[in-house]
Amino acid sequence: MTDLAVDVLGLMKSYGETAAVDGIDLQVQRGECFALLGPNGAGKTTAIEILEGYRARDAGEALVLGHDPGRPTRTWRSRIGIVLQTATDNAELSVSEVVSHFAHYYPNPRTPESVIEAVGLSEKRKTRTRNLSGGQRRRLDVALGIIGRPELLFLDEPTTGFDPEARRDFWDLIRQLRTDGTTILLTTHYLEEAEQLADRVAVIAGGRIVAEGTPSSLGGREDADAVVSWWTPDGTQTRRTAEPTRLVSELAAEYGGEIPELTVRRPSLEDVYLSLVGRPAGTASDADAVGEL
Template sequence: MTQTAVKVRGLTKRYGEVTAVGGLDLDIQQGEVFGILGPNGAGKSTTVEILEGYRKRDAGEVSVLGVDPARSDRAWRSRIGVVLQTSNDAAELTVREIVRHMAGYYPRPRDPDEVIEKVGLAEKADARVRKLSGGQRRRVDVALGIIGRPELLFLDEPTTGFDPEARRQFWDLISSLAHDGTTIVLTSHYLDEVEALADRLAVIAAGRVVAEGTPSTLGGRASAKATVGWLEDGVRRTVETDEPTRTVLELTRRFPGEVPELTVERPTLEDVYLRLIQNP
């Protein structure tokens, strides 16, 4: 039976007269990759920081791995990993030195050399952190996040600054961690990243969850009408339909050979996301 890794009910956080999070509910199951989307100022970062135990809430119930983060202890912290959007690394240490150093803080850490290899830094193990590229430093951050063998890993904008190849390699790493049973909470502004990695996701706007589901079904995406487009008499024509196959068949009867510039499209995750945050 799947167990709940994160359970949130009525989460509220205020800053003076401003309500950053207003009555938010959330459930994240053990072993899944859960994406959290939201524009700047929507309450996304505040929510995640409360889950991590870095920020106090004003109201509501929060359980992370069966523990209230506001009352957490060292044993609970050893069960989670956090990769922040920015980090202050020990620039003069080598990759191996900093990973081995952090391993000493956990009761049953992974093997440092195994972790370094897993994040793709085996060839840079003896290089000083200050000499690494931005993408390589991000891999160090991930190594430090997983060295303690976390049951739950928080990833905040993990591929910011990555080139396309490095991003794809990083996706493979995250997928392998999920395959090993690690629950992952991912926040990212890259919608293609969330779509590729997340089993489920939630969109937060105005301090509450406005939609939740799989990337393919979020906000009614799977049942949305398709748009069929083609070129006719030099004019681009489109039609929205629940039966795109029927429309395409009708077009094939009207045109000899190929239908000019035929396209069949459904709303992208970006289309759905933008609609949700504009009308929370």
């Protein structure tokens, strides 16, 4: 048996002439939180729905928890949890009724009360789903995703439309699940979300993975030159350097103390990301080019 939760090679899916997923390789370790990051229409949802067993792939190898997602079985389904992008179902049922009902589907479910508490809906237990706010509704979706004690949880753009506070609460919930040992594969178009939650990130654009790594190393970010800028009577000076500390100490000696308007900046994840997704289908040189920003 492999210790990979997800193992994908050369995944392809086309709709008519359009290749939604155009050859994706992906490995997610057990216990890890992995983010698929990309703009809308990049192929994130198509890719994740193939892995969830919703869509058939055109080509490629895929194993999810050691099982082919193209042939879903009940046992396999009981080991994964799915949080879909949008749903407005179960409108007339209360939070506790829905969660308790879904618990019956699984062989070894968590208790409905513990799940409702974990997602922070204890006070809304008796509230009908139709009366929940968008964020509460998403929390209920997560509750239904984790009620079966999944080994692997899929989250498809879980915080779209959240206000900042709700998003932070939601992140805490996801971190807690990861701490409990659940492997998480999430898609998002929020950089910050990937940076906050993921152990590893893959950037997807045009149906391909254009870069992969830890959030801090993505696209060669950690090795990239820093940009140092400061004020001089002739205007703001900017210099790109691999050794920003040396430059700053030289400047400090030159100025004999405080350097006016000093900033030292490395490419942010956003810089890296925009350069990655802003280009046509990825090649290695795209990632390399980031260092020269």
